[in-house]
Amino acid sequence: MILSRAIKPFSSALCAALLLSALSGCSSQPQQQQTNLIEIAPNVSVTIPTPEDLGYRLTASQLIGAQWGAPADQKQQQQLPVQLEVDPNKVALAGFSSWGARILTLSYQNQMIEASVLTGLETALPKPEQVLFNLMITLWPVESWQPHLAQIGWRLTESKQQRQLFDAKGELVADIHYSTRSAAGGTTNAYLDGLITFNNRQLGYTITIKTLSHTQQAL
Numbered sequence: 357m358i359l360s361r362a363i364k365p366f367s368s369a370l371c372a373a374l375l376l377s378a379l380s381g382c383s384s385q386p387q388q389q390q391t392n393l394i395e396i397a398p399n400v401s402v403t404i405p406t407p408e409d410l411g412y413r414l415t416a417s418q419l420i421g422a423q424w425g426a427p428a429d430q431k432q433q434q435q436l437p438v439q440l441e442v443d444p445n446k447v448a449l450a451g452f453s454s455w456g457a458r459i460l461t462l463s464y465q466n467q468m469i470e471a472s473v474l475t476g477l478e479t480a481l482p483k484p485e486q487v488l489f490n491l492m493i494t495l496w497p498v499e500s501w502q503p504h505l506a507q508i509g510w511r512l513t514e515s516k517q518q519r520q521l522f523d524a525k526g527e528l529v530a531d532i533h534y535s536t537r538s539a540a541g542g543t544t545n546a547y548l549d550g551l552i553t554f555n556n557r558q559l560g561y562t563i564t565i566k567t568l569s570h571t572q573q574a575l
Contacts, residue, residue, distance in 0.1 A: 391403075391467060391468065391469070392404050392464065392467045392468065392469060394469075394485050394486070394488070394489045396489065396510075397523065397529075400508060400523075400524075401508075402504050402505060402507070402508055402510070403504050403507070404464075404488075404489065404492055404504065405492065405496050405500040405501060405504060406467075406500075407442050407443065407444060407445060407446055407447045407464065407465065408444040408445070408575070409496055409497065409500035410442050410495065410496050410497075410500075411497060411575065412545075412572050412573060412574055412575060413442060413443050413444075413572065413573040413574075413575065414440065414441070414442040414495075414545075414570065414571070414572055414573075415440070415441050415442075415570065415571050416439070416440045416441075416548060416567050416568075416569070416570035416571075417437070417438075417439055417440075417567070417568045417569045417570070418437070418438050418439075418440060418491075418565055418566060418567050418568060419435055419436075419437050419438075419565075419566045419568060420435065420436045420437075420438055420487065420490070420563065420564070420565055420566075421434065421435045421436075421563065421564040421565075421566070422434050422435075422436075422561060422562070422563055423561065423562045423563075423564070435454075436451050436452075436487075437451070437452045437453075437454070438450065438451045438452070438487065439452070440491060444575055445465055445466075446463060446464065446465040447462075447463070447464040447465070447488065447492075448461075448462070448463050448464075449461070449462040449463075449464075449484065449487065449488055449491070450462075451484070451487065457474075458474075459473065459474040460472065460473045460474065460484045460487075461484070462484035462485065462487070462488055464488060469485050469488070471483075471484035471485060472484075490554060490563055490565075491565070493512070493519075493521065493532070493554075494519070494532050494547070494552050494554060494565060495545060495547065495548070498512050498513070498514045498519065508524060509523070509524030510522060510523055510524060510529075516537065517533060517534040517535070517536070517537050518531065518532065518533050518534070519531075519532040520532070527558070528557050528558075529556065529557060529558055530554060530555060530556045530557060530558075531553075531554075531555045531557065532552065532553070532554050532555075533552070533553045533555070534547045534550060534551075534552055534553075535550030535551045535552075535553075536549045536550035545572065548567045548570050548572075549567070551564060551565070551566055552564065552565040552566075552567075
């Protein structure tokens with residue numbers, strides 16, 4: 357499920373796990389390398405575009421927030437600061453605690469994904485590859501996603517300041533809204549200048565991506 361683990365409360369588990377890690381002297385546990393397949397629904401996986409498909413080099417500091425639950429006045433929220441770097445060969449992603457400790461890392465290159473999570477936080481944090489998917493489905497050009505989604509019968513549409521993700525049954529999976537509009541063509545992405553809101557209709561949660569700072573450079 358798309359970022360299904362991101363909607364679980366992890367603040368108390370985070371504190372406990374960090375304390376346990378400090379006492380045990382452990383750091384992070386590398387996960388086995390895997391192909392560029394990411395599960396986006398139960399028993400449904402998709403290959404992801406290449407780093408080069410973004411169309412430009414990117415360095416960005418972002419704040420990813422998750423909101424879930426009902427009714428609206430009782431929704432729960434969590435945030436994860438991340439650092440994203442993209443060049444033609446590699447995507448590098450790092451997630452941090454609110455006080456600056458690195459708690460997850462991920463690299464994607466040569467059609468392989470390798471990730472690690474701070475010991476004890478494996479069930480308290482979203483899977484790194486799911487964070488990667490969320491960022492890529494919102495920032496990479498729609499055209500770069502189409503052949504990959506077509507292999508599983510899914511599709512991604514874009515109009516004005518919105519993207520919509522549909523499953524093989526034609527049902528709406530997610531709405532992606534941008535507070536700014538990206539310029540057509542070129543090597544820059546104006547979406548990064550505003551707030552990105554990812555609303556999963558099927559699972560009932562919302563992901564927000566706020567870019568705190570970024571630099572872009574033509575390939």
